[in-house]
Amino acid sequence: MGTQDVPWLSREELAAWVRLNAVVELLPGVIETQLRRDSGLTHFEYYVLAMLSEAPERTLRMTALAGMTSATLPRLSHVVRRLEERGLVVRSASLEDGRVTNASLTDAGWELVVSAAPGHVRNVRANVIDALSSGQVAELTAICDALLKRLDPSGKMTGMYERHDEAGA
Amino acid sequence: MGTQDVPWLSREELAAWVRLNAVVELLPGVIETQLRRDSGLTHFEYYVLAMLSEAPERTLRMTALAGMTSATLPRLSHVVRRLEERGLVVRSASLEDGRVTNASLTDAGWELVVSAAPGHVRNVRANVIDALSSGQVAELTAICDALLKRLDPSGKMTGMYERHDEAGA
């Protein structure tokens, strides 16, 4: 940790950073292409539907949903509006607190996420999980946890990054 | 590798995937915010300028530049046009092959990337490198190499992901 005080990276650090960047640039495209082609969903839309599919009553408040998906509230609001226009989700004001909006999965949304899940999971397996040894899977988990402590110190996004069963359907 | 044939993820695999996703969602924002605030550049624009700053003659052909930055050609073309409008880069047709466009860093572009580098590197260190042990830095490098073999099998993007000295200035 903090090997030097100078603001430059060592060769080893640079190697890691360059590769991490390449992954961050390329992974979204690979995931999105399959989902869009096979189910007409972006990865983020899929994630939103998957989170709702596992929630009690298939319903979550916007803020909770934003945390689970590591998204800002404006971004989520735009996406949920489009999903609602497509009949995959419905929004309703909370009875307990008038400021709160609840998003709920419709039957059509449920059916779409159920039909999309197997292909998506196969794609994740083919492009990520199967590329790694089981030891590397564990290391990756620990590394990402360490990074997320910096990237999201408050933990407000990423919830507690627990129990996000994306297979969820 | 390929622990099961069913298209679902184990708990350990899911944990890794969920966290990797959160990193992929959050990291770009953290990097971009600093660069945009301090230097008026997106991360991708910075990367483009940095690659040019290290190249012979501070010049690269569009296709080579796209590979080094893991970008598609249309994306790079749009970005280079904007950088040229800002006077940071100039484009010129190759004399040897009329199809080829060379992009070159101007003096203004050089000065901007030089001034932007220290703050950017400090930010990368603070949010990524310093969050990890030196062992984890090595593990992350190996893991990303494994992922990139799947995400970019041809290696056309990511060049050979070697010698991308981002400090480069």
Place this chain on the structure above:
DNA sequence: AAAGATTGAGACGTCAATCTTG
């Protein structure tokens, strides 16, 4: 016809401003 590169249209994300309820 293929390779290198550009263009324009459409979709999405971000930011700042706004609105409403507590």
Place this chain on the structure above:
DNA sequence: CAAGATTGACGTCTCAATCTTT
């Protein structure tokens, strides 16, 4: 005034189509 959420404007990316040179 703070919290929850929405809106609109703007910038960037993606995709398909296009153009030029080989």
